[in-house]
Amino acid sequence: MAGHSKWKNIQHRKGRQDAIKGKIFAKLSKEIYVAARRGDKDPANNNQLRLAIAKAKSQNMPNDNIERAIKKAAGEGDGSNYESIMYEGYGPDGIAVLVEALTDNRNRTAADVRFAFTKRGGNLGESGCVSWMFHRYGVIEIAKEEVSIDEEEMELLLLDLDPEDIEITEESYIVYVSPDRLEEVQEQLQSTHHICLSSADVMMIPENKIHVKGDTIKKVLDLIETLEDHDDVQAVFTNFDADEEEIEKFS
Template identity: 45%
Template sequence: MAGHSKWANIQHRKGRQDEKRGKIWTRVIREIMVAARLGGGDLSINPRLRLAVEKAKAVNLPADTVKRNIDKATGNLEGVHYDEIRYEGYGIGGAAIIVDTMTDNHVRTVAEVRHAFSKYGGNMGTNGSVSFQFKNVGQLILAPGTSEDKVMEVALEAGAEDVITGDDGAIEVITPPSEFEAVRNALEAAGFKPEIAEVTMRPESTIELTGDDATRMQKLLDVIEDLDDVQAVFHNAEIQQ
């Protein structure tokens, strides 16, 4: 559900993550390995690896597992080589979907993603077919009831681009990817604990889906997210639960 400020959708997403903790660990390990392979194993000079290690801590991944996989990725231990591949397509009602994967078998991954799209009412697109509808940003979402004025003061001072309050009272802070860590650290230092804090693909506009369309879209997203090689799914649907 990345990219949306609807509180019910956020809670649904967090519930889904709690249900599949083992799968979350696998995804975090892959992110650690790719980040370390691309940028080295030194957290002080590799911001992507820092974020991956923080994700690992958030889901209680053991520290020795983190270190072992950094060592694998940087050549200190023998490990599997993962490539990052992005797929794009359309869901119910023409909603745009981006699927980020990490895989050691390209043929398997594209076949599984294409099958999920076609079986559950979507269509695979070509590279660039929907990504222009999204922007790569840092996103922090705080619970309804949080002081909008205080969040805005802290976030904008730290380098945020925008602060948006949703109809349900949730507060969304948008940052350039390069300023994400600084803004998050400033918010936490001021006593704010974001429910969601990540660098993501945020849709520039959304499509509202209700009733049967909402149910079908959620099923499509769930099936794609459950594929072994999928790391993240982004879309522009506002799903009314």
């Protein structure tokens, strides 16, 4: 699992946050709406909704937006009914790509995702063609600058949480847990140990990665960006890897 944070950190440094803040909020609202629609509208009784709200707050989404999404799910909105779909395909050089989407029009989204793959040198595959290469984890990231104890002590603290794995980079600690333990571990870190988290989310992590170089990096980045820009796409996961210095050239 080592190297997960590299692409994530590059995303944050691309300087697109301000320009796409509205798009991010729209996608988070949709995620909250779906979680509330599928379960109890009270976060205290709905684990998926609590996680969606925590994710939204980590992006500084206003409480009004969060409450509006929940009210919409309770029948006070336009009645949209979203379904969750996972698309699978291949990018340049055979990179495996998973696309998580929430859509109210399956045919429209499938056509758009297929076009994005084709336009950027990839191809949309059949269900199951690449998902076997990934494992679903709850992933918690903690910036080292937010931690007052030394690295060895922090590593022992994280190991006491019984994670599936941990990763230590120059900038952060990455904790991998089973998805059903994400909220529990998040609570322990925040409430018991008073540690500020950079992010906590359920993600698809590749078992192995494909290292690419040169122009292929730009092609893969362009495909990821095109897919992420689509309103129905919630997340994109790949088994792509490259040297950070090379990624920076195209970011």
